[in-house]
Amino acid sequence: MSTEEDRQDPRLRLVHQLRAATVEFDLLAAEFAARHGLHPTDLRALIALLDAARAERPVTPGRLGEQIRLNSAGTTTLIDRLERLGLVRRERDTTDRRRVLLTVEPRAVDLGWSFFGPVIGTLLGAMDAFTPAERDTVERFLAAMTTATAAARANAAHHP
Amino acid sequence: MSTEEDRQDPRLRLVHQLRAATVEFDLLAAEFAARHGLHPTDLRALIALLDAARAERPVTPGRLGEQIRLNSAGTTTLIDRLERLGLVRRERDTTDRRRVLLTVEPRAVDLGWSFFGPVIGTLLGAMDAFTPAERDTVERFLAAMTTATAAARANAAHHP
DNA sequence: CGTATTCTCTCGCTCAGCGAGATACTAGGT
């Protein structure tokens, strides 16, 4: 997987390493999704829903679809699917009755933990080889890369 | 996006940060794919093909499908699609004539650079805020996380 | 040589996601 350019600029090796990590995560997610009869989209939706639930942020179909880049029609089908699997429940908002509020069922939380739990454990274990100072460096680095990527994305979005 | 647990164990913040970076990369990739009329799968295939081309590793439909977890039927359709877009070319292997070898067209390389080029530039710029020693730490860290994830995945695969 | 194996492709099917539009409710002006 190494190339000539990697030897020219060590920073490129780092970009490459970053991408490798991303690919590995995606493969793991796909593995999990396939095993539980979920589609990649379902998993992305679940992650978004679990994040929102932990932050006690209410989620509507509209917001969800927006976040995972799905048409309103597609979002409806997605929620139908998750509801049929007993992972999520629809509830009419009482104050604005056009809205539907999505609440994740305990089963979804369990499912999430059964996936992330062991992986997180493994990751935490691997982190012990690094000092707190080093981990801090990595954290700052990742934050920088995330914002840089977000910037590049926003830039690309404005440049058709 | 921060939670109670994050405050309990700083290492969890790091896991979270790692995931955030992954999500951001995926969104960028999706953005690019949508703009060029490619499906997420097509992009993953292109990345695999470009990697293989850079490493001067020949790729057959079988290997490609295996790598991106696609059925042989799906792989055929995928290659048809990429070939129709002029991004890839099929060639019978002369030594083993059951095989088809896939070669990426220059256009695909250009397309890849038009995507990764600017992003990489942005990332490299953001990296300048870190010392070579720090970048080395990050690189080791990412490598550790990648292998840890791969291990977790292999573990999950054996544990139905 | 014949038989098993390997690689790719074809066929028929299911279902995720899209565009367009229907439906239901709210907000704001008059």
Added chain:
DNA sequence: ACCTAGTATCTCGCTGAGCGAGAGAATACG
């Protein structure tokens, strides 16, 4: 109070990605 514009969700019809099963072509191995 009413009419209108705006917003949130869902329905319908359709396209096409990906799957399972199996056919066809070439190789390997006894």
